[in-house]
Amino acid sequence: MKYKFDFGALAEYWPQFVDGALLTLEMTVLSTVSGLVVGTLVAIGRRSENKLLSRLCGAYVETVRNTPFLIQLFFIYFGLASAGLRLPVVVASVIAMVFNVAAYTAEIVRAGMDATPRGQLEAADSLGMSLPQIYWHIILRPALERVYPALTGQYILMMLSTSVTSQISAEELTGIANNIQSNTFRSFETFIVVAGIYLLLTLILKAGFWGLGLALFTRRRRLGTSL
Amino acid sequence: MSAVIELKDVHKSFGQVEVLKGVSLAVERGEAIAVIGRSGSGKSTALRCVNRLETIQSGEINVCGHPVHDPKLDVRKLRLDVGIVFQSYNLFPHLTVEENIMLAPVTVKKLRKAEARALAAQALARVGLAEKAQSYPEQLSGGQQQRVAIARSLAMQPQVMLFDEVTSALDPELTGEVLRVMEDLAKGGMTMLVVTHEMGFARKVADRIVYMHQGRVWEVGDGSMLANPQTPELRAFMAHDL
Amino acid sequence: MLAQPFTLAHVGYMLNGVLWTLALSALAFVFGGIAGFGVMLLRISRFRAVRIASLVVVQIVQGIPLLVILFAVYFGLGIFGFQVAPIIAAGVAMMIYSAAFLAEIWRGCVEAVPRTQFEAAECLALTRWEALRKVILPQAFRLAIPPTVGFMVQVVKSTSLASVVGFVELTRAAQIINNSTFQSFLVFGIAGAFYFAICWPLSAWSRTLERKLHVGRH
Ligand SMILES: Nc1ncnc2c1ncn2[C@@H]1O[C@H](COP(=O)(O)OP(=O)(O)OP(=O)(O)O)[C@@H](O)[C@H]1O
Ligand SMILES: [Mg+2]
Numbered sequence: 001m002k003y004k005f006d007f008g009a010l011a012e013y014w015p016q017f018v019d020g021a022l023l024t025l026e027m028t029v030l031s032t033v034s035g036l037v038v039g040t041l042v043a044i045g046r047r048s049e050n051k052l053l054s055r056l057c058g059a060y061v062e063t064v065r066n067t068p069f070l071i072q073l074f075f076i077y078f079g080l081a082s083a084g085l086r087l088p089v090v091v092a093s094v095i096a097m098v099f100n101v102a103a104y105t106a107e108i109v110r111a112g113m114d115a116t117p118r119g120q121l122e123a124a125d126s127l128g129m130s131l132p133q134i135y136w137h138i139i140l141r142p143a144l145e146r147v148y149p150a151l152t153g154q155y156i157l158m159m160l161s162t163s164v165t166s167q168i169s170a171e172e173l174t175g176i177a178n179n180i181q182s183n184t185f186r187s188f189e190t191f192i193v194v195a196g197i198y199l200l201l202t203l204i205l206k207a208g209f210w211g212l213g214l215a216l217f218t219r220r221r222r223l224g225t226s227l
Numbered sequence: 228m229s230a231v232i233e234l235k236d237v238h239k240s241f242g243q244v245e246v247l248k249g250v251s252l253a254v255e256r257g258e259a260i261a262v263i264g265r266s267g268s269g270k271s272t273a274l275r276c277v278n279r280l281e282t283i284q285s286g287e288i289n290v291c292g293h294p295v296h297d298p299k300l301d302v303r304k305l306r307l308d309v310g311i312v313f314q315s316y317n318l319f320p321h322l323t324v325e326e327n328i329m330l331a332p333v334t335v336k337k338l339r340k341a342e343a344r345a346l347a348a349q350a351l352a353r354v355g356l357a358e359k360a361q362s363y364p365e366q367l368s369g370g371q372q373q374r375v376a377i378a379r380s381l382a383m384q385p386q387v388m389l390f391d392e393v394t395s396a397l398d399p400e401l402t403g404e405v406l407r408v409m410e411d412l413a414k415g416g417m418t419m420l421v422v423t424h425e426m427g428f429a430r431k432v433a434d435r436i437v438y439m440h441q442g443r444v445w446e447v448g449d450g451s452m453l454a455n456p457q458t459p460e461l462r463a464f465m466a467h468d469l
Numbered sequence: 470m471l472a473q474p475f476t477l478a479h480v481g482y483m484l485n486g487v488l489w490t491l492a493l494s495a496l497a498f499v500f501g502g503i504a505g506f507g508v509m510l511l512r513i514s515r516f517r518a519v520r521i522a523s524l525v526v527v528q529i530v531q532g533i534p535l536l537v538i539l540f541a542v543y544f545g546l547g548i549f550g551f552q553v554a555p556i557i558a559a560g561v562a563m564m565i566y567s568a569a570f571l572a573e574i575w576r577g578c579v580e581a582v583p584r585t586q587f588e589a590a591e592c593l594a595l596t597r598w599e600a601l602r603k604v605i606l607p608q609a610f611r612l613a614i615p616p617t618v619g620f621m622v623q624v625v626k627s628t629s630l631a632s633v634v635g636f637v638e639l640t641r642a643a644q645i646i647n648n649s650t651f652q653s654f655l656v657f658g659i660a661g662a663f664y665f666a667i668c669w670p671l672s673a674w675s676r677t678l679e680r681k682l683h684v685g686r687h
Contacts, residue, residue, distance in 0.1 A: 003548045066622065066668035067661045068629035070640055075661060078653035163534035167633060174536055187544035195533045195541060202532035278592065306594035317589035321607045330603060331593035383593060 009184045010193060020176030021197050027090065027172060028159040028205070031097035035158070036151075038098060039105025040140070046110055057106065064103035070164050072096050077168045093165035093172075101158045108150045112143030145217050152209035159205055160198065173197060230289075231256045231387055231418050232277060237286035237296075239272055246272045248442040249286070254387075254420060259413040261429035262422045264439035265464060270422040273439070274389050277420065278309045291386050307335070310380030311389040314396050316372040318364040318379070324351070325360040328379045336383075343382075350378035354408045370401030374408055381412075388412065390421040406432075426453060426465075438464070472651045479646045480659065486642030487663050489556075493628045493638055496560045498621060501567025508572035513579055515597065523572075530569035536630050538562045543634045559631035567624055574620060578613040579605060615682060619675040622668045629664075639663055 045057040064072065076099065077092040087095070116139050124138045144151070166175035173194055181190040230253035239247035246269045254260050262270050275281045276288060279295050279302050288295035291308040319327050328347035332338040338346070351357050354374035364372055373393055380388060390409065394402040406425060410432050413419055423429060429436050430450040438446040440460045446452065456462040511523035530538070542565070543558040582605050590600035632641035643660035647653050 062669065062672070063661075063665065066626075066672055067664045068626040068640065070629040070632070071643070071657055071661045071664060074640075074644070074647070075654065075657040078647060079657060082651050082653040160532075160534040163536040164630070166536070174534065174540075177537075177540070181544070188541065188548050191537055191541040191544060195537050198534055198537060199529060199532040280588065280592070302591075303594050303596065306592055309592075311592045313585070313589070315585060317585045319586065319589070319604050319608075321611070331595060334599050334603060335594045379593070 005189060006186055007189050007193065009186045010180065010189060013180050013184075016176050016180060017173070017193065017197060020171060020173035021201060023090070023170075024159065024162050024172040024201065027094055027097065027162050027165070027170075028155070030094050031101055031158060032155045034094075034098045035101035035105050035155075038102035040109050040144075042102060042106035043109040043113060044135070046106060047113060061103045061106050064100055065107070069096070069100050069161050070167060072100055073164060073168060089165070089168050089170045092168065093162070093170045096165070097158060097162065100161075101154065104154050104158075105151065108147045108154060109140075109143060112147035113139050115146060116142065148213055148217065152205075152213070155209070156202055156205050159201060163198075173201075229256075230254055231291055232420060233287070233289045234273070234277070235287040237273070237276060237283050237288060239269075239276055239281060239283045246442050247276070247283070250439075250442070250444055252437060252444055252447075254418060256386075256418055257416045258434045259417070259419040259421065259432055260435050260437055261433035262420065262437045262439060263424070263426070263429055263464075264445075268439045269442040270439050271391050274311070274391050274420060274422055277389060278311055279305055280311075303335075307383065308386045309389060310383060310385035310387070312373070312376050312380055312391070312393050314392045316364070316369070316376045316396075318372055318376055320364050322363075323360070324356070324362050324364065324367070324375050327364070327375060328382045331379070331383050346382050347378075350382040351375075353381060353411070354378045355404070368401060369397045370404045373397065373405045377405075377408055377412075387418045387420070390419065390423070392422055392424060394423070394425060429453065440464075473649045475646070475650045475652045475655055479650065479656075482646060483639060483642045483660060483663065486637060486639035486660075487667070489636070489638040490625065490628050490640075490664075491667070493556065493559055493563065493631055493636070494621070494625045496556075497563030497567050497628065498624050500560065500564040501624070502571055504564060504568035505571030505575065508568055509575040509579065512572055512576045527569045527572060530565055531573075535562065535566045535627055536633065538565055539630055539634060555631065555634045555636035558634050559628070559636050563624065563627060563631070566627065567620075570620060570623070571617070574616045575609065575613055578609040578616070581612055582608045611682065615675050615679040618671055618678060622671045622675070625667050625671070626664065 042057045042060065045053050046061070048054050048057075073093065073096040076096045077087065077089070080087055080092070120138050121134065124134045129137070162170075162172050163174035165172060166178055169175060171179070177190050177194040181187040184190065232252070232254040234250050234252045237247050237250040238245065250269070250273055252260075252273075262273070264270050272281060276283050277290055277295065279300065282298075283296055286296065290305060293305040293308065294300060295305060318324075319330070322330065325344065325347050328350055329340070329343040332343040332346055333340065347360065348357065351360060354377055356371060356374055356378065359367060359371065359375070364375065367375065377393075393409075394405050397405065402425070406428050409419070409421065409428070413432050421428075421433065430453055433450065435447060435449055436452055437444055438452075438456075438458075438461045440446075440458075446456065446458050446461050448457075452461075453465060456465055508523055508527065511519050512527070514520050514523070539559065539562040542562040543553065543555075546553040546558060546561070586604055586608065587600055590604040591597070595603065628638055629640040631638055632644060635641070637645070639660055643656050647656045650656060
């Protein structure tokens with residue numbers, strides 16, 4: 001093999017790599033927060049006694065979970081554009097990501113809520129708590145605590161799939177990489193570097209979620225057990 | 228007569244905790260030994276050391292001529308000579324009773340299927356379960372499962388059988404059927420090391436009884452030892468037990 | 470630029486893409502499964518160093534986007550001097566990705582089989598490999614079917630990324646049609662429906678299997 005690796009050619013592009021990584025993180029944080037809120041609402045909707053609402057939420061979750069993110073992204077970005085609404089790529093990307101991750105969130109959170117012991121509901125009911133109070137204290141908070149590992153795992157996967165938005169020219173990390181490799185012709189090296197940066201982001205997110213979990217769920221920390 | 232199982236000053240620790248603190252014991256061929264003692268006294272650990280489910284820190288264990296303490300021991304050869312039955316049966320749930328028994332003879336001893344099947348039938352007859360050959364473990368009662376586990380060990384024709392509280396998980400009415408099988412085995416001349424809480428069995432069947440206390444062999448004797456304990460510890464143990 | 474009308478011929482073109490999507494999925498699943506099985510064996514090796522090394526490799530693969538793996542493979546194979554066919558690059562990348570995930574799924578299943586089963590097998594003088602083959606894997610297999618079928622959905626969806634190296638599977642076919650018809654909602658809607666038609670039955674099947682397994686184990 002005659003190939004000579006040349007990572008040096010990439011050195012001058014480091015500010016762009018950083019920008020790309022930052023955009024990836026921003027998009028991730030934005031979609032995590034929005035996805036959690038929307039997904040939780042969908043989960044509640046899915047458990048609703050209202051058949052229509054429940055079916056609708058179910059259909060949404062199934063649709064998202066059984067189609068590729070790339071198709072969802074194209075559908076939203078190119079679809080809206082063809083209808084005359086040209087969104088900035090980053091906006092379209094975040095919308096698609098929220099649309100996508102909320103469905104997974106809903107499924108995970110619903111499983112957590114379904115695991116609420118019956119006795120607790122009856123106890124709360126007999127204490128005269130209102131429905132929103134019951135929902136928040138008895139069902140939702142413990143559910144989120146229960147599914148926290150699954151949920152954060154999903155958000156890390158979502159961070160990785162931000163790379164897909166490069167396909168509508170979002171200049172996040174992978175998009176940046178595409179630009180750089182076409183300038184430097186150091187394609188392989190570029191993607192090795194980018195792979196390393198993604199790994200770093202994955203580790204940062206894992207550590208962040210772990211710390212956040214400790215801060216949020218003091219009870220679990222004290223007991224040292226999963227619920 | 229030489230001992231088939233011999234422990235000499237065996238020490239075993241889990242991390243910082245020393246569980247066996249110099250255990251010595253010799254079992255002659257054809258002897259049935261009952262090992263009794265409080266929970267946590269190290270009975271199971273001693274038994275597990277005998278067939279190398281645990282490795283020891285110091286001392287010697289010889290079983291049927293295998294130096295069990297030797298790190299270079301061929302564990303498989305040892306296991307060919309030593310059968311063990313656990314409290315939790317540990318039958319293979321995906322195999323029928325017959326397949327459970329045939330697995331090791333076919334896989335390890337390379338017996339032909341027909342030979343192994345005959346062996347299984349023989350072993351099942353010995354534990355009184357000939358008609359259950361085609362059942363799956365979950366279709367059997369606890370006592371029946373435990374008898375299958377014994378048959379599975381017997382089919383390998385071991386020289387020594389180890390039993391670790393094999394009736395502890397069973398309802399009282401199922402305990403008897405398992406103990407009877409073990410009694411038959413003892414009468415048939417099988418060398419047995421039996422950890423048990425069944426004092427009746429120890430008294431009636433065992434040639435000798437070993438009382439373990441705090442990781443040591445505290446007292447050894449025949450059935451009469453339970454009626455007149457020599458040490459205050461055994462006396463206290465018996466008082467509690469009754 | 471003049472938009473072409475969307476016709477049945479376009480649907481036919483997409484159907485052709487569906488075939489390639491299925492082919493790539495099968496390729497990724499079969500080879501990923503074979504490699505994944507090997508990696509799973511490493512993950513449960515009795516040697517600590519092997520376990521750790523394979524864990525690190527799996528974590529690395531799972532910490533990089535499939536798209537980046539795909540580019541790295543595509544360009545990486547390219548530097549050996551020969552132009553790689555997109556299906557090869559996509560197949561290799563998908564194999565790496567599937568292997569990492571399947572290995573972890575299956576390791577979980579193997580470890581869900583009680584340790585005492587392994588002990589019982591060893592006490593009957595079975596070797597480690599015999600115990601694994603005759604006792605542990607058959608039990609793990611039952612546990613593994615539902616999540617493995619579930620992962621097939623993941624594989625099918627991921628093949629859409631192969632479009633970026635110019636492999637004309639369903640997503641790429643849809644993109645090409647979109648570029649000439651500009652009927653984006655319709656085109657990507659239909660493509661999505663095709664994916665749904667492949668994936669949803671798998672998801673439903675996986676759920677059914679999962680339920681049956683739980684009933685079977687009380
Ligand atoms: N794998 C292990 N790791 C750490 N400690 C252990 C392990 N196995 C046993 N021990 C400890 O060793 C001691 C002796 O255990 P062992 O199981 O041999 O007792 P036993 O006499 O069989 O008790 P029981 O009647 O309850 O079965 C106990 O304190 C136990 O906690
Ligand atoms: Mg014990």
